[in-house]
Structure formats: C-alpha cells, structure tokens
Amino acid sequence: MNVLLLSIDSLRRDFLSAHSETPWAVDYDVETDNLDRFAERAAVFERNYAGSLPCMPARREWHAGVQEFLWRPWGPIEPFDDTLPQLARENGILTQLVTDHYHYFQHGAHGYYEDYNGFEFVRGHENDAWKTAPRRPDERLLEQTTDLGADSPDAVHFLNRSQYARNVDDFDEDDEGDFFAPRVFSRTAEWLEENDDWEQWFCYVDSFDVHEPFHVPEPYASMYTDEDPRDPDLPNWPYYGRIDGGQSELTERELDFVRSQFAGKVTMVDRWFGRVLDRLDELDAWEDTMVIVTSDHGFMLGEHGWIAKNEMAVYDILANTPLLIWHPDSPHTGERVDALTSAVDLYATILEALEAPVPENTHSRSLLPLLEGDTGVAAEEHRDWALYGYWGSSVNVTDGRYTYMRPCDPDVPTDCHSTTMMNPNAWFVPTEPKTDAESGAFLPHTESPVWRFPGKSYAQHEDVRLYDTDDDPRQETNLAGEADFDEQKTRMRDLLVEALETLDAPDNQYDRLGLEVDVDD
Amino acid sequence: MIEYCLSNVDDDARQRLTSVSDATEASCLEHCGICYLEPFLVIDGDFHRVESHEGALADCNHEESLEKRERDGSITGGEQ
Numbered sequence: 166m167n168v169l170l171l172s173i174d175s176l177r178r179d180f181l182s183a184h185s186e187t188p189w190a191v192d193y194d195v196e197t198d199n200l201d202r203f204a205e206r207a208a209v210f211e212r213n214y215a216g217s218l219p220c221m222p223a224r225r226e227w228h229a230g231v232q233e234f235l236w237r238p239w240g241p242i243e244p245f246d247d248t249l250p251q252l253a254r255e256n257g258i259l260t261q262l263v264t265d266h267y268h269y270f271q272h273g274a275h276g277y278y279e280d281y282n283g284f285e286f287v288r289g290h291e292n293d294a295w296k297t298a299p300r301r302p303d304e305r306l307l308e309q310t311t312d313l314g315a316d317s318p319d320a321v322h323f324l325n326r327s328q329y330a331r332n333v334d335d336f337d338e339d340d341e342g343d344f345f346a347p348r349v350f351s352r353t354a355e356w357l358e359e360n361d362d363w364e365q366w367f368c369y370v371d372s373f374d375v376h377e378p379f380h381v382p383e384p385y386a387s388m389y390t391d392e393d394p395r396d397p398d399l400p401n402w403p404y405y406g407r408i409d410g411g412q413s414e415l416t417e418r419e420l421d422f423v424r425s426q427f428a429g430k431v432t433m434v435d436r437w438f439g440r441v442l443d444r445l446d447e448l449d450a451w452e453d454t455m456v457i458v459t460s461d462h463g464f465m466l467g468e469h470g471w472i473a474k475n476e477m478a479v480y481d482i483l484a485n486t487p488l489l490i491w492h493p494d495s496p497h498t499g500e501r502v503d504a505l506t507s508a509v510d511l512y513a514t515i516l517e518a519l520e521a522p523v524p525e526n527t528h529s530r531s532l533l534p535l536l537e538g539d540t541g542v543a544a545e546e547h548r549d550w551a552l553y554g555y556w557g558s559s560v561n562v563t564d565g566r567y568t569y570m571r572p573c574d575p576d577v578p579t580d581c582h583s584t585t586m587m588n589p590n591a592w593f594v595p596t597e598p599k600t601d602a603e604s605g606a607f608l609p610h611t612e613s614p615v616w617r618f619p620g621k622s623y624a625q626h627e628d629v630r631l632y633d634t635d636d637d638p639r640q641e642t643n644l645a646g647e648a649d650f651d652e653q654k655t656r657m658r659d660l661l662v663e664a665l666e667t668l669d670a671p672d673n674q675y676d677r678l679g680l681e682v683d684v685d686d
Numbered sequence: 687m688i689e690y691c692l693s694n695v696d697d698d699a700r701q702r703l704t705s706v707s708d709a710t711e712a713s714c715l716e717h718c719g720i721c722y723l724e725p726f727l728v729i730d731g732d733f734h735r736v737e738s739h740e741g742a743l744a745d746c747n748h749e750e751s752l753e754k755r756e757r758d759g760s761i762t763g764g765e766q
Contacts, residue, residue, distance in 0.1 A: 315717055315733035322719030404716055411689050411710065412728045476712055558713070575711075590713070591693040594722040623692050623713045 166493075166518050167454040169357075170227070170369045170511070171441070173434055174220065174266065174376040175474075176460035178487045180431050183209050188428070189482070189639060190466035193389060195428045199439030203458060204489055206451075208497045208536055212565045213488035214551040215462050216508045216528075219474055220266070221274045221592075222556070223461035223508055224371075228277060230512030230527030235670045236582040236608060238556035238620070239592040242276025243584055245611035247524045249515055250280035253367045256521040259360065261285075263353045264371035265345045267293035272323075273592040281369070285356070287348045289332035290373045292324050292593075302330035308397035310378050312404075312412070323594050326402065329378055338395070341382040341433060346374035350437035354444040361448055367519060370441075375430045375464070377473070378402035385429035392422055401426050405473035413472055424466050455518045456491040457511065468639070478570050478626040479561050480640050484553050492518070495536040504535050504544030505565035507551040526610040528668060550664045556581070557589065558625045560678055562661040568640065569657035570630035577677040578619035582607055589620030609669035622677055631657060689728035690739065691715040699725075699739035706743060 179185040180195055183204035188195055216226045217234035225233050229246035242248060250260035262278050265287035269277045271294070278284045288295045301318055311326040318327040336343040342351075349372045360366060379401040386394035393399075399422045406413030408420060415423065438458075445451055463482045465471040474483055488506065491498065513529035516522065523531070534543040554561045557579045561570045573579070581589040586599045602618040631645040631654050644650040662680060675681050688709040695703060703709045717733065720726055725736050736742040 312733060315720065323722060324716070324718045326716075405714070406689075406712060407710075410687050410731070412715065412731045412733070414731055475714065555713075588693075591718060591722060593718045621692050623711060 166520070167365055167450070168367045168457070168515050168518050169454055170457045170515065171438070172371045173438070173458065173460050174373050175462065175464045176375050176431065176487055177463040177482060178485055179482070180428070181487055183489070184487070190424050190468065191389070191428060195389065196432045197435045199435045199442055200458070202439070203442060203491070205499055207489040207491045208495060208500055208502050210488035210490070210502045210506050212503060213486055213506045214508065214563060215484045215486050215553050216551070218462055218479065218483070218553065218555050220461055221268055224277060226509040227511050230509055230524070230529035231610065232509055232528045232552060232668060234554055234556040235665070235668060235674055237587070238581065238589050239273055240583055240587045241274055241585060245613040248280045249512065250367065252516060252521045253519055254280070254282065256519065257365070258519055258521065259363045259366040261356060261360070261366065261368045262371065263349055263356060263368070265290045265349050265373045266371045267291065267373070272594060273587060285352050287345060287352070290345050291376065291378060292326070292328050293332060294328065296331045296334070299331065299334055302327065302334045305395060305397045306330040306333070306380070309400055310380065310402040333380065338386070339383050341385070344382050344433070346372050346434045347437045350441050354440045357441070357444050357448060357450065365519070367515065372434060374434050375427065379423060379426035379430055381426050381429045381433060385433045386426065388432060389428040390422060390425035392425070394426065403472050406476050407470055408467055408472050409470055415472060420467050423472070427464065427466060451491065452493050455493070458487065458489045459511070460486045462486060475555065476625065478630055479554055479559065481568065481634060481638065484561070490532070490536060492536045497536060497540055502535055502540055504540065504547045505551055505563070506532060507548065550660050552664045552668070555625070557620055557622050560661065560674065562657060562664055564657070564660060566633065566635050567653055567657050568632045568634055569654070569661060570626065571658070571661055571678050572624055572626055572628065573622045573677045574679060575622045575624045577622055579622045579677055580617055580671055580673040581620045582615045582617050584613065584615050586616060607671070629654070687730055689715060691717065691721050694721045694725060695739055702740060702743060
C-alpha cells in the first residue's frame with residue numbers, strides 16, 4: 166500500500182461542503198468541487214481534533230506520534246522520535262516531501278524534512294528568508310501586507326513582513342501558476358507520475374496555503390468580493406488578535422475583504438488539489454493508495470471577535486479539523502465516521518497502512534479499525550477523549566460532544582522539556598542558553614535525558630469554558646457557569662485529569678491548571 | 687490600548703503592565719525580529735520602539751505620555 170498524505174494549512178472544516186452548506190463566516194457559497202469530489206469517495210471524519218498547536222507542533226504529532234504540547238512548544242524533531250519517513254525507509258519504502266511550508270527550514274524546527282528520500286521546497290511563502298532583491302518591492306503589495314512602521318524593507322531584522330512582497334515581486338497576479346498552492350499540487354501530480362514504477366512509497370504534501378498572507382491571484386481574488394483586490398487600503402495579512410482594537414483591528418469592510426480572500430484561496434487550493442485527484446485517476450492508483458486529506462488547524466475570521474489563531478480560546482473553528490481518508494480496502498468509503506479522533510492518530514494509521522512497525526509508547530491510535538471494520542464497535546473502542554491546546558496556555562479536552570477549556574495561571578511558569586535549549590516563547594529567532602536548565606530522564610515516553618527549564622505561561626482566556634457542540638456547534642454559550650451543567654463540568658474536568666494521567670503529563674501541568682487545589686471546577 | 691508581547695517583557699515589566707487597565711498581553715505580536723533585539727509596545731494599534739517599558743508607562747495616561755515622549759524623543763514610531 167502507498168500512502169499520500171496531504172495537509173492543507175489553516176483549512177477550516179466549515180468551508181467544505183461535506184460539512185457545511187455555507188461557511189459560517191460568510192453568506193455565500195465557496196467553491197470546493199474537488200474536495201467535495203474526494204469527500205464522496207472518502208470516509209469523512211466528523212469529530213477529528215487537532216492536538217498540539219499550532220503549525221509545527223501539529224506536524225510533530227503526525228511525524229512522531231507525540232502530543233508534545235504538554236511537554237514543550239514548537240520545536241524540532243527530537244533524537245528519540247521515530248519519524249514516519251525514517252520508519253518507512255527502514256522498511257524499504259520510498260519517501261517524499263513536497264511543500265512550501267518554510268517553517269521546516271527556519272529557526273526552531275529542524276529534523277522534519279531530513280528523513281525523506283527526496284524533498285521539493287517551493288520557496289517564498291510568508292516570511293521565508295529567500296530573496297534579498299529588489300530592495301524596494303512593489304509599494305502597493307507592501308501596503309496590503311506590511312505595517313511599514315514596524316517592518317521597513319530597509320530593515321534586516323528577522324520576520325520582517327516586507328520579505329513576502331520581495332519574494333513574490335516577480336509573480337504575475339493574473340497568472341495563478343506563479344502562486345504557491347498551484348506549484349505545490351502541480352509538482353505533486355508530476356511526482357506521482359514520475360515515481361509510478363517504485364514498489365511502495367509514502368508521499369507527504371504539505372501546502373502552506375490556505376495560510377496567510379491572503380494574497381491571491383485572479384480569478385480567485387475577485388471571486389467573492391466586489392472590491393478591487395489590489396486596493397492598497399485593503400489588508401490581506403491581518404495581525405492575530407481582536408478585531409475590535411489594537412494592531413489587529415479590522416473595520417467591517419476590511420474583515421469582509423479578508424474573508425473574501427481566504428475564501429478565494431480555499432477555491433484556488435481546491436482547483437489545484439483537483440489535479441492531484443486527476444493524476445491518481447489517470448494512473449489508476451486508487452486501488453493501492455491510501456489518500457489522507459487533513460489540516461493542522463483552522464483560522465478565526467471574526468467569530469467571537471477574533472482574527473487568526475493562537476491568542477484566543479481554542480474554539481472548534483481552530484480545533485475541529487477536517488479529516489478525509491480514502492482507503493482502498495475500506496467498506497466505509499463515502500460514509501461519515503462519528504468516532505472521536507485526534508491528529509496524533511495519523512502516525513500509527515500511516516505506519517500500519519505501510520505495514521511498517523508502530524513503536525511502543527507513542528500517543529497515537531491507529532484509525533485502521535475504524536476504516537476496515539465495524540465503525541460502531543471501533544468507535545466505542547477508539548478514544549474517549551482528545552486533548553488539544555498550545556504549550557504554555559489552556560489545556561482543552563473533548564469527549565466528542567462537550568468541549569472543556571481549562572485556563573492556566575499565567576503566573577505559574579510552564580516547564581519546557583527538550584534535548585535542545587529551544588526558546589519556549591520566541592520560536593523564530595536564534596536560541597539563547599538556558600542557564601536555569603536541569604537535565605534528567607523527565608519524559609514518560611523515552612529514557613533519553615532532556616533539558617527542563619521554565620517558560621512563560623499566558624492566558625488565552627481566564628474562565629473555565631464548557632460548550633455542548635451538538636446543541637451549540639459555534640460555541641456561543643459557555644455552560645460552565647450554569648448550575649444545570651455542574652455535573653457535566655465536573656465530568657469533563659475529571660476527563661481532563663484522566664487524560665493527563667493516561668499520558669503521564671508533567672506534575673507542573675496540574676499546578677499551572679489548578680487541578681489539584683480547585684475542587685469546585 | 688497598550689499591547690505588549692510576552693517575550694518582550696521581563697518579570698517586573700510584565701507585572702507593571704498587568705496592572706495597567708488598558709494593557710493587553712499577547713503571546714506573540716508578530717514582531718519577533720524586533721522583539722528579540724529591543725523593547726517595544728503597540729499603542730493604539732501603532733508600533734513603537736521604546737527605551738524601556740517602565741519608562742513608557744511612567745504615566746498611566748499613555749496618550750499624554752506618548753505625546754510627551756514623542757516630543758522629547760524617547761519613543762519613536764517605526765524604524766530607526
């Protein structure tokens with residue numbers, strides 16, 4: 166069996182017709198014909214949750230089967246990780262990465278691409294440290310993407326947003342072929358054809374689109390708006406945060422525009438993803454290929470007063486991620502799977518499908534029983550909880566219906582565990598020595614010693630949150646303060662503790678979450 | 687409204703900012719390259735390099751403080 170894993174970054178589940186007729190954020194339909202075509206063929210998972218957030222933590226869950234956010238933030242593959250491509254190669258399977266996800270090549274996240282037999286890296290997305298000329302890129306695009314008060318093109322500091330305008334300066338905004346998703350998916354289609362004579366392969370396609378900046382070529386830029394998408398007054402790269410104040414503030418007009426460009430990018434991704442489906446058809450590859458489509462997280466588009474991710478409570482818009490799987494031997498193609506599943510489960514699923522050994526002591530549970538057997542029985546046995554969140558902030562749990570968000574005390578530091586002295590709160594800049602670090606075999610899933618040092622906690626919200634996502638899928642009513650739901654709140658709190666105990670989470674987590682002293686919550 | 691980045695403040699400055707009614711903490715304000723090098727604040731949506739957080743907050747009426755500090759040159763908007 167071959168495995169094709171496709172991640173479409175920041176793809177919101179409600180933008181897929183398979184889940185929602187009209188996306189929650191807009192009042193118009195968004196074209197996703199090819200994702201819909203794939204959903205008709207695939208098993209569609211209704212209750213799939215992210216685990217460790219955001220981008221790279223999700224990728225370590227997929228690559229190494231570890232729910233890292235209880236121990237460490239965004240960071241590299243660790244020496245004790247057995248990665249998907251490493252295990253595949255050790256079992257004679259060709260491995261390939263096709264991506265424009267530049268975080269793999271940036272400070273803070275080494276070790277992911279190195280295990281593949283081959284990798285294609287489409288350069289230039291977001292802050293990719295690629296081009297240094299022209300020194301003064303297109304002024305109009307700079308206006309749309311960059312706060313020039315902070316990020317002058319004349320400045321050379323890390324993560325200067327004017328990098329993007331420089332990277333794409335020679336792109337033709339009327340030629341979608343210049344842009345990122347078209348190139349990533351075109352290259353994927355080519356790779357499938359070029360490597361058709363290998364006995365077995367694992368190909369991982371990691372599209373940075375739909376991720377911002379929402380700089381979109383025609384026809385997509387004008388597809389969902391009557392505005393001039395090249396109007397320098399209209400931003401296509403909003404800062405993360407509240408839409409009602411601060412640097413992330415957006416007027417109603419600006420927010421509508423951002424939504425339209427997000428929607429346009431979804432359709433662009435969809436059309437070029439369709440070329441991969443076409444190539445699988447042409448190669449008659451479906452009968453020996455498992456195809457997985459998923460995303461790392463969603464993206465808030467004004468809901469609850471927020472734009473983007475990271476700073477707010479981890480609503481289901483962010484955490485309830487799309488997961489669609491075609492498995493040639495599954496009797497459940499075209500069906501809905503109601504079982505609660507987690508991002509980390511892809512690790513064991515892919516290894517089993519490749520007939521490669523699944524290491525012990527991972528947090529991953531294979532989805533193959535759900536795909537191959539009686540989904541009802543398998544769902545009962547798969548998982549009772551899914552944990553998700555960001556290292557350093559709230560820890561969240563769902564049972565598939567109720568979501569429970571447990572805030573941290575921001576004054577209690579969070580322990581960071583790694584073989585590297587990573588920056589726990591500043592991922593993208595050079596690391597600094599941690600003179601307060603101690604070393605030891607602190608992790609339950611490895612005998613390897615690691616450093617342990619404190620990082621800062623921060624509050625995504627201050628109150629306990631409880632939502633019934635069956636009755637309130639948009640999570641607009643917090644039930645935590647309602648007496649009628651005291652029992653549910655206590656049950657979900659206990660489920661959180663059970664999950665933490667099952668994973669043997671660090672003692673520090675209980676302290677910072679107030680789980681040992683707060684008997685009322 | 688004053689926004690500050692968790693990575694850009696030491697414990698004292700964080701404590702001080704926490705007590706300012708219109709100050710908001712962010713886990714990251716997406717100015718990592720500047721954040722790595724020097725203190726900054728985002729005041730009413732505008733990015734400002736500052737000599738120190740404490741200095742910029744000496745007067746909790748930050749509008750008045752901002753105007754004063756821009757006049758005396760201890761705070762600058764944008765690139766230097």
